[in-house]
Amino acid sequence: MKGTKNLTQGPILKQLFTLAMPIMATSFIQMAYSLTDMAWVGRIGSEAIAAVGSVGILTWMSTSISLLNKVGSEVSVGQAIGAQDEQATRALASHNLTLSLLISLSWGALLFIFATPIISIYELKPHIAEIAVEYLRIIATAFPFVFLSAAFTGIFNAAGRSKIPFSINGIGLIINMILDPVFIFGLNWGTTGAAIATWLAEATVCMLFIYQLKQKKILWDDFRVFTKLKKQYTRHILKIGLPVAALNTLFAFVNMFLGRTATEQGGHLGLMALTTGGQIEAITWNTSQGFSTALSAFVAQNYAARQISRVLKAYRTTLWMTFIFGSFCTFLFIYYGNEIFSIFVPEKAAYETGGVFLRIDGYSQLFMMLEITIQGVFYGMGRTMPPAVISVSCNYLRIPMALLFVSGGWGLPGIWWSISITSTMKGIICLIWFMVIKKKTLNYQAV
Template sequence: MSSIRLQSLTQGDIRKQILRLALPIMGTSFVQMAYNFTDMAWLGRLGSKSVAAVGVVAVLMWLSSSISTINKTGSEVTIGHSLGRGSTDEARRYASHNVSMSLLISSVLAILFLLLPSLFLGIYELESDVSAQALVYLRIVACGLPFTFAATAFSGIYNGAGLSSIPFRVNALGLALNMILDPLLIFGLGWGTAGAGIATLTAQSFVFGLFVYRLKKQDKLLDCFAFFVRPDRIHSGRIIRIGLPVAALNSLFAVINMTLGRLVSEQGGHIGVATLTTGGQLEAITWNTSQGFSTALATFVAHNYAAH
């Protein structure tokens, strides 16, 4: 049996239930946004070129994060439906499929970034020294994509179970570690942009490890579901039908930002790119707020719809 009690979303005051779900989800979104923003804030002390280099990769990570919502949204809705019907076994199968799919998708994306970095960085037509810094940073953080995608799927699984406060606490610890490592590696060891990337990779690996520990040892959520299964057509097909439209919409915003980035790069060089990407990080505060409520509402409706 699970050692953590699943939250019932079919009883009690609706407003309180949605707020209790939404506020930690909003906090988790802010934390995930703050990784790149923290790197850019520290690297700003090195100059605008470093900010532009990290900002370019931050947009690629935004695109990656958008793709990861396939399994985040898929987890929240499918597990919400399963638990609303009272079927823990079905919820466990969907949890396993979402994690397996997230690891597969992230591995393919990481390989693309590692083997064809110029295909993505070349969009901005940056100066050679800025592109060189961006390339170093991209290669480092790309190695952490499987950790990030899996952690996102884990967050969706907890959200689907009505336990959104746990992903917030886990991700907040990862951000704290990143904030400690950034100045140590960037300035203390003099690693510059590479140091920022290593700090982010280390923090993301820590978050992944902490999630695994909580799922397997501490919370034993859904009776310790398997992380690796062979996806079948029924479960994976339903996850894709639910999660792909959300991922496509979010990805569209990232692609538009990349198009704007090319335009400002042509007109203002790396200064224009640094300005656009920094502004984009601040703009994310507003849509992270609305997304927190939409995610909570999706989970709440999934439970109650399935429970009739």
């Protein structure tokens, strides 16, 4: 098929690297949107960054919902390509885009209308909450761009063209980096300026994706971006993407609860440490997610083509690559937590509080990368339920565990330990579950 790459033949390591590097770079670019905002807003003060951080949990939830069509595209389109079914490939791509637009409009409107009661969950001081509400309403109107871009990214990843999302998102990041200081300090718009800069960058990214597909015709000569939904394709996409979106969205609800608890224990500094620390942790998360996404696209094509031995070799190769990087990040978080945090928030009380978060969280980094890597194999096989069950169960365990540790007098570190322990559990359980499936299914089919 025009514009797509066949991943069922050729050297596995080279293909994984070629596919994973742009995906990882794209993930880092998307992460850099938030980090750029936080680095500049952090210069305003810890209260401003606490306001932006409270919205960050909601934008994380929104990104989690958009995974329905990002993963839905990567897996459904990838499998259709592997099966050499061009009609299904086109239909599934259009369905993912149409669904992403409908979901984003509904979700964005909900957050815009109910911004004030939603932000009140964190029990912030009134002037901080007011900043957060204004920031959230601006960001919510950009969700159609964000959701569509996620679906576009999934389509290009499934086609083995991961360099295109990297290039497009790179342009968006450059725009955001230029506009942030101009709007925040040059025009003295503060956090509102950061929100507007992100809005313009996200809109540009979405328009560039549409240009690549409709004008340059990168993948197909004649492609309909939006289409009338058909039951068979919609059901297939929801079956694949809904568990992934649900587990990540439920994860965000957990973080909202932990954010409120952190505010109760440490004021705005507690919430700031959780939200900003989570953004910094995204360095390891996005690295492993990049390899996992590449592995998912690789497995989707090879599993559909019954190339099981290539699936197993790709899994082992990816595991080694993430282990090496995870060990490095573990070392940095444990021994240089304060120094890393101070890059984003230079206030002494803020980076000392955040440094404790990174040190405790650092112990779980290898297990987190193990979990996400194995997710890539599950997703590629179309089995999105096992990772969802593991993630939801362990993430919700954080709530009673955090309450137990806090009631025991541990304070903020008790919340951080609940996160670290459950992340470790997820990695171990995910590995055990995969080994069972590997023994029963994949090893047998590889013979």
